[in-house]
Amino acid sequence: MKVKIHTLFEYLLETTESEPEAFVGFSLSKSPVLGDFLDELDPTLSLDWNGRSFRGLPELRAHVLRQASLEHICNVNDVLITAGAAEANYLALRQLLEPGDEIVIEKPGWPQAEVMAKAQGAVVKTGFRRETSGWDLDLDELCSLVTPKTKLIFLTNPNNPTGRLLSLDDLTEIVAIARNVGAWLIVDEVYAGLEWNAPRPPSIAGLYERGITTGSVSKALGLQGLRTGWMICQDKDLIMDAVILRENSSEIMNILGEVIAEIALRPDHYNTALSAARAAGLTNLAELNSFIENQPLLSWIPPEAGLIGLAKLGNGLDGSFFAKRLLEPPYKTFLLPGSAYDQPNHIRVGVGGGTEANLALGLSRLAAFLSAQV
Numbered sequence: 001m002k003v004k005i006h007t008l009f010e011y012l013l014e015t016t017e018s019e020p021e022a023f024v025g026f027s028l029s030k031s032p033v034l035g036d037f038l039d040e041l042d043p044t045l046s047l048d049w050n051g052r053s054f055r056g057l058p059e060l061r062a063h064v065l066r067q068a069s070l071e072h073i074c075n076v077n078d079v080l081i082t083a084g085a086a087e088a089n090y091l092a093l094r095q096l097l098e099p100g101d102e103i104v105i106e107k108p109g110w111p112q113a114e115v116m117a118k119a120q121g122a123v124v125k126t127g128f129r130r131e132t133s134g135w136d137l138d139l140d141e142l143c144s145l146v147t148p149k150t151k152l153i154f155l156t157n158p159n160n161p162t163g164r165l166l167s168l169d170d171l172t173e174i175v176a177i178a179r180n181v182g183a184w185l186i187v188d189e190v191y192a193g194l195e196w197n198a199p200r201p202p203s204i205a206g207l208y209e210r211g212i213t214t215g216s217v218s219k220a221l222g223l224q225g226l227r228t229g230w231m232i233c234q235d236k237d238l239i240m241d242a243v244i245l246r247e248n249s250s251e252i253m254n255i256l257g258e259v260i261a262e263i264a265l266r267p268d269h270y271n272t273a274l275s276a277a278r279a280a281g282l283t284n285l286a287e288l289n290s291f292i293e294n295q296p297l298l299s300w301i302p303p304e305a306g307l308i309g310l311a312k313l314g315n316g317l318d319g320s321f322f323a324k325r326l327l328e329p330p331y332k333t334f335l336l337p338g339s340a341y342d343q344p345n346h347i348r349v350g351v352g353g354g355t356e357a358n359l360a361l362g363l364s365r366l367a368a369f370l371s372a373q374v
Contacts, residue, residue: 003119006111008340011323015334018327022362023353024288025335027308029194029222029277030354032264040263049252054243056081056230057258063265064230067193068213073206073234080231080242081253081261084224085190086112088214088231091242093152096184097122101151106137108161108310108341110188113154122151131312134301135162139170143177150183157201158191161341161348162310163303165195168202175208184238186212190229191306193220193274194281198304205232212238217261219307221273222352228253228261281307284351284359291363292349297370300349308350310343315373319347322369331365 005013050057061079065071070078082088089112097103099121105113107126117124127142129135137155146153153174157166166174171187178185187204192215195201204211216229233239246252263269285302292298297314313319319337326333338346351359 001119003115006115006340008111008336011337011340015324015327018334019332020327020334021332022358022365023334023350024359024362024366025308025348025350026353026357027350028219028224028352029307030280030352030356031222031224032273037260037263041259045255045259047255050255050258054247054252055079055239056253057262060258060262060265061230063262063270064215064232066267067265067270068189068203068205068215068232069200070203070206070213070232074232077236078205078232078234078239080239080246081258082229082231082246083227083250083253084218085188085214085216085229087246087250088216088229089113089154089186089188090116091245092184092186092212092214092231092238093117093154094120095238095241095245096152098151102147102149103152103154104142104145104150105154106156106159108135108159108343109154110156110160111341113186123149125150129159129162129164131301131310135159135164135310137164137166137170139173139177142174146177146181146183148181150181152184152186153178154186154188156188156190158189158195158303158305160188160191160306161308162301163191163306163308164301165198165304166201167198171201171204171207175204175211178208178210182210184210184212186214189213189215190219194278194307195305196282196285196303203232205234209234217264219352220277221264221270222277222354223261223264226257226261228257280354281351287359288349288351288363291367295367295370297373307352308348310338310341310346311349313345313347317345317373319344322347326366326369331369333362333365333369335366
């Protein structure tokens with residue numbers, strides 16, 4: 001199984017050492033510092049693994065269920081703590097797909113599922129989110145793509161990268177489509193908790209016996225460096241298969257990641273951090289939305305959730321050229337090209353990162369660059 005690089009990661013590899021001075025593409029909330037947790041860390045903590053469960057600290061898994069409102073539907077053994085949502089997705093995709101199986105994905109969407117599916121010899125079928133439809137997922141099209149050969153459906157909610165939300169009615173219809181053919185259904189929820197004008201939709205693990213919820217502390221809480229995420233599924237064999245597969249890769253979670261994530265997900269910490277992230281996100285999104293409305297070469301559909309969205313470029317501008325040139329002097333501003341999501345005439349813009357992202361500076365430099373393209 002040879003895994004080919006996807007455009008998003010390729011661009012990040014190419015630009016990591018560019019040292020931008022501003023970001024209009026930061027995808028996660030302001031990150032806490034270690035000192036924020038020191039008072040609640042035990043200095044005698046062993047740096048061996050947790051010694052209690054290969055699935056992750058039980059109290060951490062209980063927090064995961066609570067924040068997803070699944071504590072009355074699932075139990076802690078339905079949760080596996082993983083190295084971020086990426087590992088959770090990897091474990092599910094790797095164990096479920098065989099050569100020739102069909103998988104249905106969304107575009108634009110998180111590219112991991114397509115990369116892994118192609119590497120495993122699966123047949124990829126795509127349901128498109130169209131800008132002309134507000135980036136909604138076409139459920140009639142999705143239904144037409146699902147066949148008795150469909151092994152898996154992979155979606156994101158909130159959608160990464162448009163921020164569009166699937167409602168309870170949408171999810172209920174998607175479950176019916178999946179159940180009709182016995183397909184597994186993964187919904188990646190890394191941006192859950194940052195819904196702006198609607199309540200958080202229910203997690204798929206509570207709606208469907210073959211539903212797999214994946215998530216992490218990376219985006220809403222800004223704790224990407226912990227590499228701590230999870231997989232939730234009511235199917236005990238699915239979780240155990242993931243435990244066995246992980247034994248041959250990362251094997252166990254790192255104890256510091258588990259312990260700090262457990263503190264971060266305690267109700268008092270979580271509610272305070274999420275409130276701060278939501279306040280900052282709303283303020284910055286309002287600033288970005290106002291900026292785009294006043295730029296003749298930019299348009300977008302503001303995200304319903306999350307910290308990123310896709311902005312369309314006018315004058316036939318190419319997003320890859322745009323992003324690379326903006327990263328160079330004198331602009332030195334980072335954002336992602338839409339080609340990372342198969343949207344070449346778009347750029348991915350974001351409002352995370354806190355004051356260190358220098359959003360206002362980035363927008364001023366973006367404005368200067370845009371004025372030169374008219």
